[in-house]
Amino acid sequence: METMKELVALQKPVMLDEGNFGHWKARMRHIIRGIDEDAWTAVEQGWTAPTMVMEHKTIAAKPKERWTDADKAASKFNSKALTTIFFAVDLDQLKLFKD
Numbered sequence: 001m002e003t004m005k006e007l008v009a010l011q012k013p014v015m016l017d018e019g020n021f022g023h024w025k026a027r028m029r030h031i032i033r034g035i036d037e038d039a040w041t042a043v044e045q046g047w048t049a050p051t052m053v054m055e056h057k058t059i060a061a062k063p064k065e066r067w068t069d070a071d072k073a074a075s076k077f078n079s080k081a082l083t084t085i086f087f088a089v090d091l092d093q094l095k096l097f098k099d
Contacts, residue, residue, distance in 0.1 A: 016089050024088065032084050038077040039084075047078035 016024045033040040050062040050071040062071070086094060 014088065016093060028085060028088060032081050035080050035084065036077055038073065039081040042074065042078040042081045043085075047074060049075075 014020065014024050014027050029040065032043060050067055051059045052062040052066070054060050067075070
């Protein structure tokens with residue numbers, strides 16, 4: 001029997017266009033949640049790179065070698081969600097929200 005991840009990999013995301021946002025959104029929600037619930041959490045809550053407090057109480061990006069397992073997992077789930085979304089939009093749409 002196939003795993004859930006294999007089934008999700010077989011689903012081709014529907015491409016976003018002017019008239020199908022509602023269908024696209026529902027489909028993307030189910031595909032991303034099928035990858036992992038934490039991937040969908042990254043979509044709903046957003047993701048920011050881990051930070052740390054420096055000597056003078058300033059905040060700076062945490063070097064990747066100091067990331068915790070939880071930091072790495074959150075980054076991985078965010079990347080999976082973004083990859084899925086990027087496959088479901090064309091280049092012109094991607095330019096509108098890629099950064």
